[in-house]
Structure formats: structure tokens, C-alpha cells
Amino acid sequence: MHHTTTLLERLTRAELGERSARSSGNDQAELRQSILANLNDVLSTRRGSAPAQMDLGTPAANEMRQNYPASVAELQRTIADCIRRYEPRLRDIEVSHVDVEGEQLVVHFQVNAQLVINGQKRALSFETRVDHLGKWQMQA
Numbered sequence: 001m002h003h004t005t006t007l008l009e010r011l012t013r014a015e016l017g018e019r020s021a022r023s024s025g026n027d028q029a030e031l032r033q034s035i036l037a038n039l040n041d042v043l044s045t046r047r048g049s050a051p052a053q054m055d056l057g058t059p060a061a062n063e064m065r066q067n068y069p070a071s072v073a074e075l076q077r078t079i080a081d082c083i084r085r086y087e088p089r090l091r092d093i094e095v096s097h098v099d100v101e102g103e104q105l106v107v108h109f110q111v112n113a114q115l116v117i118n119g120q121k122r123a124l125s126f127e128t129r130v131d132h133l134g135k136w137q138m139q140a
Contacts, residue, residue: 028122031115035089036126036138042086043079043128043136056086061134064107072097072107079109079128090124091116098127105132 045057058078064071080095090113098108108129114121127139 028117031089031117032124032140035087035115035124036140039083039087039128040136040138042082043130044134046134047078056082058082058130058134058136061130061132064130064134065132075107075130076109079111083111083113089115091121106130 042056043058046060047057048054050056058075059071064075067074076095076097080093083090083093083095092114094112096110096112098110100106100108106129108127110125110127112123112125115124128136129139130136
């Protein structure tokens with residue numbers, strides 16, 4: 001399987017007059033950044049706000065706060081489901097909650113997955129967190 005770029009990335013390159021990125025998968029840093037940017041966009045979208053894809057995104061922050069801490073398990077499943085549906089470059093996705101002492105207003109998750117490049121799987125791990133306002137942040 002070749003490294004694929006998102007439609008937005010291809011359109012941005014075309015607007016800038018750049019040639020398409022090579023599909024070799026050699027630039028893993030660029031690929032990783034592309035995946036994290038895509039996931040940040042997907043997770044930052046409020047569920048129900050995209051009429052063509054009503055399951056896209058995550059619940060609103062106030063929904064998560066109302067059901068906390070029970071909402072953590074639901075959010076964990078939502079993150080994994082969003083990655084499976086909207087980031088086809090990743091396989092074998094595992095999302096786990098990370099309890100960070102002293103951080104009551106931020107919920108942390110560790111994501112472990114397999115990145116498929118030219119038919120070969122490579123481990124990819126990153127942290128994602130969401131604050132009490134619903135702002136998502138990805139960290140490699």
C-alpha cells in the first residue's frame with residue numbers, strides 16, 4: 001500500500017503549484033505529521049456537524065463533562081472508531097486512557113497503531129488529549 005495524502009493536502013499542494021508528494025513512504029516524519037493533522041481535524045469536529053457524515057467527530061465538551069468519568073470509556077471508543085473510519089493509513093488501533101495526576105480539566109489518551117507503508121506495518125504511537133472546552137491536541 002502506498003502512502004496516501006489527504007484530499008486537503010493534495011488540494012493545498014495544487015494551489016501552491018507544488019508537485020504531488022511522492023508515494024514512496026520514505027518521509028516518515030511528513031507522513032506522521034499528515035496523520036496527526038488529519039486526526040486532529042477529525043477529532044476536533046463535533047459529532048453531528050457534518051451532514052454528509054453524521055458519525056464524524058466526537059461529542060461536544062459539555063456532553064463529556066456531564067457524564068465524567070463514565071464518558072472517558074465512551075470517548076476512548078469514539079477515538080478508536082474515528083481513527084478506523086477516517087484514517088485508512090492506520091491499522092490495529094488501540095486507545096487507552098492515561099491518568100495524569102493534577103490534570104482534572106484535561107483527559108489524556110495513548111494511541112498505538114500500525115502504519116501500513118508499501119504493505120509493511122510499522123508501529124506508530126502518539127498521545128491525544130482533550131480539555132474541558134473540547135479542544136483536541138495531538139502529540140507525537
